[in-house]
Amino acid sequence: MSAMLKLSFVFSEANDRKWCIAKPSTPDAQLEMNIQYVCESQRYHKIDCSAIRPGGSCYNPSNKVSSASMVIDLYFQPEGQTTNACHFNGSGMIVYENPSE
Structure with a gap:
């Protein structure tokens, strides 16, 4: 195992908190589709989207992003x-620092 791969693996194990955010380059139409999918389909979880309404x-x-x-x-x-839960047709990305801080 390469040193870089090993370091990456150790880092991801040590920092198990992850967030999924929209890529800043995502077109508004895709962002709207993502919002609609999460807020209106609610197939798996009841997600409260009232904060962005x-x-x-x-x-x-x-600021659609x-x-x-x-x-x-x-x-x-x-x-x-x-x-897979962060894919959103390639418009989502996983980050390891809290984006709201």
Whole structure:
């Protein structure tokens, strides 16, 4: 095992907290589809998206990346923080630092 691979493996084991956010380069149409999928389909979990809706504490219609990041992480966490749960047609990415801090 290479030193880089070993270091990466050790780091990921030591830091088991992960978040899924939207890639900043994602087109608005894809971000909207992600939000709609998470907030309206609710096949697996009942996800409360009221924070990004008008009147919500995180409502900001001019920042779709932020809104999409919030809801896709709400989906990602109960799905076990798996790579597949953060795919969103290639528009999601896993990060190891809390994006809300």
